Amino acid sequence: MGASTVAAQQVRADFTALYGAAPDGVWSAPGRVNLIGEHTDYNDGFVMPFALPHVTTAAVSRRTDGVLRLHSGDVDGGVAELALDALTPGEDHDWTAYPSGVVWALREAGHPVTGADIHLSSTVPTGAGLSSSAALEVVVALALNDLYELGLKRWELARLCQRAENVYVGAPTGIMDQTASACCSAGHALFLDTRDLSQKQIPFDLAAEGMRLLVVDTQVKHTHSNGEYGKRRAGCEKGADLLGVDALRDVPYADLDAALARLGDDEEVRRLVRHVVTEDERVERVVSLLESGDTAAIGPVLTEGHASLRDDFRISCPELDLVVDTALASGALGARMTGGGFGGSAIVLAEESAVPTITKAVEEAFASASYKAPRVFEAVPSAGAARLS
Template sequence: MSFQDVFGTAPDGSWRAPGRVNLIGEHTDYNDGLVLPIALPNRILVTAARRDDGRIAVASSGHPGVVEFAIDELAPGSVGDWAAYPAGAAWILRESGYPIGGANLLVDSDLPSGAGLSSSAALLCATSVALLGLRDIEVDPAEVARLAQKAENQYVGAPVGLMDQMASMCCTAGHALFFDIRAMATDQIPFDPPADDLALLVVDVKAPHRHVDGEYAARRQSCEQAAAELGVPALRSIAFEDLDDALARLTDDVVRRRVRHVVTEIRRVEDAVTLMRAGKLREVGPLFTASHASLRDDFEITVPELDVAVDTALAAGALGARMTGGGFGGCIIALVEAAAAEPVLAAIEKAFAEHGFSAPAALNAPPSAGASRVS
């Protein structure tokens, strides 16, 4: 599908925004914690042309038809289904006072659907930078990320955090983005596995997400309950050295385990950043593995496909492996010697066949750049 085929005119340009994986720091974001994502080479691409009637028409290579709406008439809920995301981007830019205008937009993607790689955030960010770029409006990437989050919260109605949008907008090639959510501060941490003869495998386990919304809400409620009982604004306020004392003050075992995951995961992010800054990437692997064990046993968000993939990768020689994303499906990451990448993937494929699971799919995952204009 080409822009010319859909709209009958030539585009003015194309803008991209990538998906992401989080190296470590899972489920600390709504506890004012620390996260460490990288941007993927896989992306949402929005090809766009200006129009002067105040209307936006959006088409997608993955969905039939064209959805059209007036910018001035946008309100939360006025556009649904997948087109709610580009509509939400236009709505929040309008609400924030940016003088965007009408546009024809064609959306294309090589992000796998349902893999937990933040395709929704990438779509919001790609649409935002396209609408701004068409009018030569310069906006700080972190501000675009915050606007994209507001659009997903207020227009789409999804209570997401800010990590995905920040990764999509602010990552740089060869680096992980160290994002301190409490301080709203970022730092670029060198992370270039190929330069050290390493590879980061991203393996989509193709597991159907099971009861995700209710499970996420329950874990967030447990974290909020624990913070209230401990008299802190968020679990980030509990120092690692004070964890045992905090756990002893909690009476519910489930809540206690949720707290243990969040506090130890924040420490693992700090340790990973220290090792990466020192160029000791191989030593980050055991932190991945410890993170997965915590997510499996304390936060309880893994599924058999994720656990089998991680265990098999480790048995096949991976330096470390963990689930990444929200859980209950999605992907694992595995840090491996470059020469071991194919054998590790082959072992996972064999294990999945033996367990009767759907065949997994692997992605190449060199840390890549954030959103940009590509033509």
């Protein structure tokens, strides 16, 4: 019996015990790792995430009385009961804002959602930069799409989930996380153009090439709704405005030096613009390398991306830098922070034979620095959201 089947059975049983009747169905949606393309999504740029095997699972039933009942097996507390007509952006500052925000976004868009009972359980680490919030949003959106026969496509669900997080929760995130959770395919990375949401599944089977991609969760927690993330986004928008373009995606890599010169002495905006334009180019470079079969060569590109996030975007932290520096010194092909920054996780590309050495070195480096022990696991490109039963 597969792990997803076991999880579905457990969530179904927990729902039944909680609400007194079996759910109408069970769904799951994964967290994600972003291989390359950080902070480019809200600049209409390119990203390349893949889904993790870590998922949020939801058992859900329809209601017809305008009531939303929410329960999480991962959070202390009982069932939260909310009236759909009273859902208001910005008023809920608990975990319930994410699923209730999805319901709000669906109803605001005119979809006839009349209530639901929802029980959730997740294996996606929270605060680790692995999109636990997107997994929560997408699993609820997919369940309601199926139960209410809304007929929405996966990219449309992702858009609605992004709106829920931007407007209802108040976190100014881009579209990447929700699209990755909804649309990724097993054994592939998703090359996504965030402007038009065009997608291309790029084969990414590291095991077949004797390589591994490790995720190192630094255990340093972050939140996207704090001020620093919003400041970076506002700075990028300012840069686009000063350069007379709709988004920084429209600044050609070949014209970067000229664009930076036009920004004058606004060093903060110059740094943000430089990161976004060079990061888009790195995504395209990684796609080209993977399509040509030169997978090991993406390692230095990942490392370049970390330097840009650390020095230009300034969203790294000592723990993330220690992971990257230690992994590279221990034989990694490349490494970088992943996710929104200010904590969370780093990824490490390595030959399979080097994984034990790198893992031990990182763990010892954290112990020597008196940091909390990191969580290290292999990232296996997995499937996107699905109905389990």
